[in-house]
Amino acid sequence: MSKLEVKNLNMHYGDFHVLQSVNMPIAQHEITAMIGPSGCGKSTLLRCFNRMNDLIESAKIQGEILLDEKNILVKETNLIKLRKKVGMVFQRPNPFPLSIYENVSYGPKIHGEGKKRVLLEIVQKALEDVLLWDELKDRLKDSALSLSLEQQQRLTIARLLAVQPEVLLMDEPCSALDPISTQRVEELMFQLKEKYTIVIVTHNMQQAARVSDRTGYMLLGRLVEFDETQKIFTNPKHKETEDYVTGRFG
Amino acid sequence: MERHFEEELKDLSKELLLMGSLVEGMILKAVQALVSRDDKMAREVREDDLKVDQLQLKIDEMCLTFLALRQPTAVDLRTITSAMKIITDLERMGDQAVNISESAIQENKEAPLSPFPDLPKLAGAVQKMVRGSLDAFVNKNAESAKAVCQSDDNVDDLYHKIFKELLTLMKADIENVSRGLHLILVARNLERIGDHATNIAEDVIYLVEGKDVRHHVEKV
Numbered sequence: 001m002s003k004l005e006v007k008n009l010n011m012h013y014g015d016f017h018v019l020q021s022v023n024m025p026i027a028q029h030e031i032t033a034m035i036g037p038s039g040c041g042k043s044t045l046l047r048c049f050n051r052m053n054d055l056i057e058s059a060k061i062q063g064e065i066l067l068d069e070k071n072i073l074v075k076e077t078n079l080i081k082l083r084k085k086v087g088m089v090f091q092r093p094n095p096f097p098l099s100i101y102e103n104v105s106y107g108p109k110i111h112g113e114g115k116k117r118v119l120l121e122i123v124q125k126a127l128e129d130v131l132l133w134d135e136l137k138d139r140l141k142d143s144a145l146s147l148s149l150e151q152q153q154r155l156t157i158a159r160l161l162a163v164q165p166e167v168l169l170m171d172e173p174c175s176a177l178d179p180i181s182t183q184r185v186e187e188l189m190f191q192l193k194e195k196y197t198i199v200i201v202t203h204n205m206q207q208a209a210r211v212s213d214r215t216g217y218m219l220l221g222r223l224v225e226f227d228e229t230q231k232i233f234t235n236p237k238h239k240e241t242e243d244y245v246t247g248r249f250g
Numbered sequence: 251m252e253r254h255f256e257e258e259l260k261d262l263s264k265e266l267l268l269m270g271s272l273v274e275g276m277i278l279k280a281v282q283a284l285v286s287r288d289d290k291m292a293r294e295v296r297e298d299d300l301k302v303d304q305l306q307l308k309i310d311e312m313c314l315t316f317l318a319l320r321q322p323t324a325v326d327l328r329t330i331t332s333a334m335k336i337i338t339d340l341e342r343m344g345d346q347a348v349n350i351s352e353s354a355i356q357e358n359k360e361a362p363l364s365p366f367p368d369l370p371k372l373a374g375a376v377q378k379m380v381r382g383s384l385d386a387f388v389n390k391n392a393e394s395a396k397a398v399c400q401s402d403d404n405v406d407d408l409y410h411k412i413f414k415e416l417l418t419l420m421k422a423d424i425e426n427v428s429r430g431l432h433l434i435l436v437a438r439n440l441e442r443i444g445d446h447a448t449n450i451a452e453d454v455i456y457l458v459e460g461k462d463v464r465h466h467v468e469k470v
Contacts, residue, residue, distance in 0.1 A: 235328070
């Protein structure tokens with residue numbers, strides 16, 4: 001079943017046609033990877049999924065993005081609720097300059113949760129889900145900025161999980177991490193996909209090959225090919241995809 | 251964009267072709283040793299086999315290194331995995347040529363069987379398959395690979411015809427049994443070489459089209 005469905009999506013930044021008639025389903029409880037050279041529109045597409053492009057004045061968008069069969073591009077969409085459901089992890093970990101505890105409890109608090117006991121439970125559960133609880137349970141009052149980059153990236157994921165999202169968007173989540181930390185975050189993604197639907201944008205083709213179930217290849221705003229990851233990396237249908245994944249282009 | 255490992259892929263193809271042409275030569279020599287009753291030529295086949303074995307190890311190593319260091323995908327990945335399978339078939343073909351040369355040495359100890367079966371025709375058809383499968387690999391040509399797969403039926407027919415002829419000769423006179431058996435082994439080894447050439451052709455189809463046609467040649 002598709003958790004998200006992109007239908008004939010077109011987007012312009014002013015005169016620049018940044019997304020061109022994109023159509024793709026995103027299956028529930030799968031990891032979907034978007035690959036393509038810089039500027040191909042993959043991050044822009046990712047940001048459409050929780051309407052972060054709304055912040056860009058010159059951006060104009062047409063088409064539909066269905067989340068659980070409801071178009072999120074209509075005016076009536078409650079953006080706060082949408083972004084609670086569809087959360088984003090960025091390239092560089094961006095913890096708030098607050099304590100570990102406050103980082104994770106921040107979301108539930110602004111969504112109205114006031115009970116300390118409940119908040120602590122949420123924090124514990126979220127940190128357990130990103131495999132940080134055992135490491136950090138005695139340091140919850142320490143500044144989040146004192147953590148390693150990998151821990152910070154896990155913490156930002158925990159911060160998302162605390163508001164019970166359904167879709168996790170990850171924009172180059174490992175590009176600031178060393179190979180071991182990258183491997184750990186990838187393992188975490190594997191575990192998270194049981195509960196969440198994950199869309200990841202990555203420059204690292206091996207990462208897309210390792211972690212994703214389906215892969216989309218984008219070039220100059222077009223979705224050139226979208227298929228099972230195994231097919232994209234062993235026998236892509238389009239020459240453009242083949243040239244990119246074999247390193248002949250890009 | 252020219253990739254720095256393009257040369258490595260070309261070298262791999264070159265070595266594989268060298269191995270292929272050696273094996274092709276071995277098959278020719280082995281059959282020639284039998285037809286012209288030339289033991290010296292038969293012994294050369296065994297010497298060539300050592301070179302073929304060394305090439306198998308060398309190409310295997312090249313493929314493993316490429317997999318480990320270049321992490322190939324798509325057509326590059328299919329090239330490497332096909333090459334690894336092709337050299338296994340080539341090595342077996344070399345062994346079968348050695349078997350034929352050994353049968354030739356045994357056969358040459360006695361007077362030639364009469365009438366002599368048309369083994370050169372079978373050998374010619376098999377050699378054409380071997381050449382065709384290797385050319386298809388070099389030129390990445392799925393159509394000529396498919397033609398190789400289809401010609402295997404002809405080789406099988408020739409083999410069965412020779413088998414029957416030899417059986418008849420052996421039934422007619424017990425004196426023919428030892429020579430007849432050696433020739434059946436030769437025919438059998440040639441037929442198996444045809445099967446290996448078919449395997450190579452199937453690998454080429456996978457390499458070019460990404461379609462796995464093994465075990466259902468009728469769809470080729």
